[in-house]
Amino acid sequence: MSKKTYGFVLGAMIGAASAAATALLLAPKSGKELREDLMAEADRVKSQMNDYSEFALEKGAEFSEVAKNATEDIRVNLKESATQLKDSVTNKVVSFKNEDDEPEEIETVIDLVDDVADRVAEEIKEEIQEEINE
Template sequence: MSKQGGFFLGALIGGTAAAITALLFAPKSGQELREELSGRAEEFKGTAKDYADLAVDRGTELKNAAVDATSDIKISLKGTANQFAEQLKQTSKEVNSDLDDIRAELKDEAAEVKEEVADTAEKAKDSAEKATDVVTEKADNIKENVADTAKDAAEKTTATAKDVASDVKDTAKEVKKEIKK
């Protein structure tokens, strides 16, 4: 549009200059020449006003198009942000549900270990009545194994819980970054 408007403006100015030159070199009286120059000046004013009106109209159209596009972009961004927020909520719920499941499993495992320890202790007590020395030695071994097993289970559980918590934090940070973009 800029090249086309520039061309028309150049053509208008060139045509006006040519008309003025032709009038100045034409054999006419002063009165006729002034009247013709005055008429040409009025034509030039009218044409210039038409171009100015056209430029204002085009500017208004461009402004309206920009406003519409901006509005559409805002609506689109709001929708996308809402989708991200909803996905974040859903992921958070799923992670929390998974954490609850892990906690329940850990409690069950701890109860089973506790039951196993109780069973082992009961067996050790019954066997102690039969052979005190043998039972004492085996009970010590069992207690050590149970303690190691419980310690290992606790360490693994702690490590797993820390890994899950770290993953949840990382996921939350990534989602926040995506939302901020």
């Protein structure tokens, strides 16, 4: 529940309780009837608040589970991407040991590492954005 929605719901509940209490106090009733009505209204408001708190706890648990899953997915993807990067760099280094080290080959490795790092960063951004949008 967003802060605006929460504020609106809380304000509506306080306003309703205030209106009910004012109506009861201004109604021509005996003291005993008035106390009974006030207790009934207090019980109703308490029950409503319990319902809203249970709802808030359920939503909090759901959001927590979504965050855990998103974090786990991102961790797994990062691990896979890091493994791919390591393998690519290892293969290039092995190929350099077998050939003469030429400056353009070194540039190729640097470009490869930059490309993989950019790809991993982009994948992370996309996954985080997807989780936020859900």
